[in-house]
Amino acid sequence: MNAPEPLALSGIRAAIIDLDGTMVHTAPDFLVAINRMRSDLGLHALDIETITRFVGKGTENLMRKVLSVDYAADEVEAHFERALASYHAHYIAINGQYSTLYPEVHEGLAALRDKGLRLACVTNKPMAFAVPLLEKTGLHGYFDLVYGGDSLPKKKPDPLPLLTVCEEFGLAPEQVVAIGDSSNDAQAARAAGCKVLNVPYGYNHGESIHNVDSDGIVPTLLEAAHCISV
Structure with missing residues (x-):
């Protein structure tokens, strides 16, 4: 299935953003x-x-x-x-010594936050790795919540982490968009009832992101912010 070009997503109150391959080239x-x-x-x-x-x-x-x-x-x-x-x-x-931020990550997170969205980072990376990396790259302060692969009984592509964020934020899943680089993010979002945007530059198990069922592909997090409205 070919992913569509990104649509204008309205009624969005929060974004759940992946870490490896989405924000940081790890x-x-x-x-x-x-x-x-x-x-x-x-x-x-x-x-x-x-x-x-x-x-x-x-x-x-x-x-x-x-x-x-x-x-x-x-x-x-x-x-x-x-x-x-x-x-x-x-x-x-x-951890973090050889990694680099992808383009427009800080700008994208700032733009999402400026629109009034609450932000969560949900990654399958263990918390002992994820939090220091977020701090080292200056990204930690953007997020209200951070969940790692060992935070909950199940991890992406299971919807549990995304549904837990929705519950913590007091939002319906349709008010939340997940942004990630792989089918894990898309499958979790679809199962949770969230919208989903993919970035094209990440890992996705060596497969084309264009074959993933999503609401669109955005070149950067800043472009993702441009197509989201509350």
Whole structure:
């Protein structure tokens, strides 16, 4: 299914915004931490394109995908806990050092806030990684709420995180738009009853964002703000 050009979305009171691949280009951080973990396990380094395809469904899924390059399913589980502990240690040590903000992220968040929208960041990244990254990039102050992949019993593409934000904000889902770079964001939004906009520059598991069911594709967060009205 081809995503339509972005529409004018009216009656929107809040925006739920993804982190990795939407606001921050974090793949270079993943590259460093994963390959340091793989070195600990005696495995060869992976390239950034391979790693990027694995991003989006949480750290546990990322580790299993990374290990599956070398191991069968039962062997993946045998190495999983050691790999996860190593990855956590390496990621915390370099979190944000190799990452960069995408264009017009600060401007877009400021424009959304100036329109009176409440903002939440919902990411599948663990909170121990997400909050320091938001603080390091100067983004944390824009958000009323931040939920990570370990904040709730389920993570995107399950709608629970988005529905929880709607409840916290006291808003109906149709008054909320989710903005993200992948099918995870779109599927969660559709299931929750929220509107959804996608950006074209993120990760989306190596697949085209144009095949994702959304209300439109916006080149930047600032452009997203331009097509949203309360």
